[in-house]
Amino acid sequence: MKKLLFFFLILSSCQTKKAPELSSREITKVVDEMTEVMIHDVTNPPLAARFFAYACLAGYEVVAQNDKAYRSMHGVLNEYPAIEKPKDADGFSTDLSAVLAMMKTAQKMQPSGKRLETLEKQLLDSCRAVGFSDEVIERSTAYAQQISQQILKYAKADRYTKISNYPRYTPSGKEGSWYPTPPGYFAPVEPYFNTVRPFTLDSAAQYKPVSPVPFSKDKKSAFYRLLVQNHQAGSGTLTDEQRQIAAFWDCNPFALENNGHMLVGLKKISPGAHWMGITGIACAQAKKSFAESLKIHTAVAIGLMDGFLACWDEKYRSDRIRPETAVRQLIDPTWKPFLQTPPFPEYLSGHSTISAASEVILTQFFGDNFEYTDTVEERYGLKARSFKSFREAAIEAGLSRFYGGIHFMDAIDQGRAQGLDVGKWVVQKIR
Numbered sequence: 001m002k003k004l005l006f007f008f009l010i011l012s013s014c015q016t017k018k019a020p021e022l023s024s025r026e027i028t029k030v031v032d033e034m035t036e037v038m039i040h041d042v043t044n045p046p047l048a049a050r051f052f053a054y055a056c057l058a059g060y061e062v063v064a065q066n067d068k069a070y071r072s073m074h075g076v077l078n079e080y081p082a083i084e085k086p087k088d089a090d091g092f093s094t095d096l097s098a099v100l101a102m103m104k105t106a107q108k109m110q111p112s113g114k115r116l117e118t119l120e121k122q123l124l125d126s127c128r129a130v131g132f133s134d135e136v137i138e139r140s141t142a143y144a145q146q147i148s149q150q151i152l153k154y155a156k157a158d159r160y161t162k163i164s165n166y167p168r169y170t171p172s173g174k175e176g177s178w179y180p181t182p183p184g185y186f187a188p189v190e191p192y193f194n195t196v197r198p199f200t201l202d203s204a205a206q207y208k209p210v211s212p213v214p215f216s217k218d219k220k221s222a223f224y225r226l227l228v229q230n231h232q233a234g235s236g237t238l239t240d241e242q243r244q245i246a247a248f249w250d251c252n253p254f255a256l257e258n259n260g261h262m263l264v265g266l267k268k269i270s271p272g273a274h275w276m277g278i279t280g281i282a283c284a285q286a287k288k289s290f291a292e293s294l295k296i297h298t299a300v301a302i303g304l305m306d307g308f309l310a311c312w313d314e315k316y317r318s319d320r321i322r323p324e325t326a327v328r329q330l331i332d333p334t335w336k337p338f339l340q341t342p343p344f345p346e347y348l349s350g351h352s353t354i355s356a357a358s359e360v361i362l363t364q365f366f367g368d369n370f371e372y373t374d375t376v377e378e379r380y381g382l383k384a385r386s387f388k389s390f391r392e393a394a395i396e397a398g399l400s401r402f403y404g405g406i407h408f409m410d411a412i413d414q415g416r417a418q419g420l421d422v423g424k425w426v427v428q429k430i431r
Helices: 002-016 024-041 045-066 094-109 113-129 134-156 160-165 222-233 240-248 271-285 290-318 323-330 350-366 390-403 409-430
Strands: 254-259 262-267 372-374 385-387
Touching: 024 045, 024 094, 024 113, 024 271, 024 290, 045 094, 045 134, 045 271, 045 290, 045 350, 094 113, 094 134, 094 290, 113 134, 222 323, 222 390, 222 409, 240 390, 271 290, 271 350, 271 372, 271 390, 290 350, 290 409, 350 390, 350 409, 385 390, 390 409
Parallel strands: none
Antiparallel strands: 254 262, 372 385
16 A cells, blocks of 8 residues: 555646746857847847837746736736636646747747747657656647737737838938938838837827927037037047947947949847847846746847837937938038947937836846946857946947947937936836
């Protein structure tokens, strides 16, 4: 009888044994691969933030459904539905289901999302190697698929797909307004992005900034003083450190380089992808659990999305001229900024806005003086930089736009102010 009881105890233990837990590194792998897909697809910065946000939400919802320490975003995010847990959900791994939900959402949303299938196969192979059974993998995959489908439905209703119905944006041609810049003279990026549903903001205009310094040809005007600042900074007076800062935070998804008789396209990481990478570094350094790491990634992605919405709402309202265009018109027709000017109006600085928002959110989770080394772009040939806090990094990211010659200082200062407001709002909503 004792032997029989012992047998049943062992059998019960085997049946209820949990699958091995995953680490935050698996989240980082998904984010990194999404970034690679974005580089391949030349995804613009606001759209990249949208992809990250929905992918992270899919993974986070799995965690929230299976860990009482985390709450669903239903009732927190605008129009976010009550995501139904699969009725037959049993015998799955929460961590694996969460990562797979991220991947399956990204695969459907990103144009070249099928490229993530290779990463998915590698993940499942590694899971088998560390003890996941085929049954657990199968059940986890089914769970992930059902959650992803519901998140994709939520994404489809955010009005982004309706943007293609709007008339093609044409520069106004007014004095002091934005106009495409050389060498590519690209069309403006996402002129109707402010029509997309925010995640936490009441509207894209919730944190409308003060108006920019108005364009003026008067050499005694405030605008002309801003213009002279940019001209001087971009006329060979930058220090090596300032050049390194500008290059480090460039994050222009697509630039053109004059290589002899042809223009060569250079694909790069987006600003949001850079901050998502920083998030992964911080989670690993602080040894955050898988669930906590996914919550932090989701919070940062939501902040990026709402930050871009707020910034883009102002960009096409104020429609201000870029330094490159204004300097050439009024001071020096041969002047070139250190960085290539991105194709959209100047005010506000998007990098300043989303960096400040990310700073606030990350500081909420890691504290005011979290020291780290940013290695995000080492794989793209840029040396790592170390920071004493997220605040220091965010301020440097904003200044990089001045050193690069692509933004006026008031756009940087007011972009930072807007980002701080957005970040505080996001933290208040999702804490």
